[in-house]
Amino acid sequence: MIYADIKYEKADGVARITIDRPQVMNAFRGETIEEMTAALRDADADDAIGVIVLAGAGDRAFCTGGDQSTHSGTYAGRGVVGIPIEEFHAAIRDVRIPVIARVQGYAIGGGNVIATMCDMTIASEKAIFGQVGPKVGSVDPGWGTAYLARIVGEKKAREIWYMCRRYTAVEAERMGLVNKVVPHEELDTEIESWCREILERSPTAIAIAKRSFNADTNSIAGIGNLGLEALALYYQSEESKEGVKAFMEKRKPDFRAARRRQKAGE
Numbered sequence: 001m002i003y004a005d006i007k008y009e010k011a012d013g014v015a016r017i018t019i020d021r022p023q024v025m026n027a028f029r030g031e032t033i034e035e036m037t038a039a040l041r042d043a044d045a046d047d048a049i050g051v052i053v054l055a056g057a058g059d060r061a062f063c064t065g066g067d068q069s070t071h072s073g074t075y076a077g078r079g080v081v082g083i084p085i086e087e088f089h090a091a092i093r094d095v096r097i098p099v100i101a102r103v104q105g106y107a108i109g110g111g112n113v114i115a116t117m118c119d120m121t122i123a124s125e126k127a128i129f130g131q132v133g134p135k136v137g138s139v140d141p142g143w144g145t146a147y148l149a150r151i152v153g154e155k156k157a158r159e160i161w162y163m164c165r166r167y168t169a170v171e172a173e174r175m176g177l178v179n180k181v182v183p184h185e186e187l188d189t190e191i192e193s194w195c196r197e198i199l200e201r202s203p204t205a206i207a208i209a210k211r212s213f214n215a216d217t218n219s220i221a222g223i224g225n226l227g228l229e230a231l232a233l234y235y236q237s238e239e240s241k242e243g244v245k246a247f248m249e250k251r252k253p254d255f256r257a258a259r260r261r262q263k264a265g266e
């Protein structure tokens with residue numbers, strides 16, 4: 001596979017997958033997701049690799065979710081919503097080795113879902129977390145909602161989704177979304193030391209532990225599959241399109257007016 005949207009490197013037991021789209025704050029499109037899935041599978045198949053680090057290029061963002069500039073209400077690619085997002089989410093869980101999210105900036109929307117799904121998250125004190133779906137006409141059913149609630153608790157997960165607020169790295173650590181927060185300039189050293197520690201452990205014991213954790217929450221994949229069918233329909237609605245349009249036009253969306261127009265058949 002030729003990697004255009006990501007950087008993929010393997011060295012000393014560690015595979016590093018970096019979303020390389022800083023011009024859109026590392027937002028993903030279909031190709032990005034396909035490449036990341038392929039890289040995860042490649043790393044998993046390589047016996048020399050014992051840990052994967054998922055990151056975003058530059059200093060501003062880990063990942064800000066779906067690329068809104070390529071979002072026209074319907075998508076043309078593979079997957080229920082035109083992006084093979086289910087395959088990618090499944091790959092994070094299916095790989096037998098731990099995946100660490102390296103969050104140095106914004107982890108927003110689908111980017112926050114990716115960080116949530118990684119086995120562990122190490123963040124710089126500059127990192128900012130949050131969901132934006134109900135602000136921009138989207139939602140991440142399954143892993144983004146139900147699994148998030150497993151991690152931060154029901155009340156906090158509902159707050160995160162309904163209010164669409166931003167949370168600092170320290171707040172995210174307090175709610176269990178982050179394993180460790182370190183000063184920005186110490187992020188890579190800290191992650192390197194976590195990788196070295198993991199590489200000293202029994203890979204088979206870790207694989208069994210990961211599969212065991214996964215087994216308990218695997219039913220959430222079904223909620224996600226079901227939810228994506230609904231999401232595909234939602235993306236075709238005036239209400240969802242208003243969110244994307246407003247974001248691109250840098251204005252406040254008027255979801256209720258869009259819903260009224262749709263109901264009136266205008």
Ligand SMILES: CC(C)(COP(=O)(O)OP(=O)(O)OC[C@H]1O[C@@H](n2cnc3c(N)ncnc32)[C@H](O)[C@@H]1OP(=O)(O)O)[C@@H](O)C(=O)NCCC(=O)NCCSC(=O)c1cc(O)c2ccccc2c1O
Pocket residue numbers: 023024025027064065066067068069071081083085106108109110111132133136138139140247
């Ligand atoms: C991340 C922010 C909070 C940063 O705010 P700030 O005020 O600091 O900066 P700007 O807002 O001015 O952004 C700078 C620059 O980056 C562009 N940008 C940022 N995010 C995106 C994005 N996601 N897509 C495209 N472009 C982006 C922004 O337009 C600016 O460009 P300029 O050219 O004007 O400089 C803030 O940017 C923010 O809240 N971003 C919103 C992020 C967003 O809407 N994310 C998508 C949510 S939906 C989603 O994630 C999603 C998930 C899925 O699983 C999907 C699955 C299948 C299909 C679609 C999915 C999907 O959309």
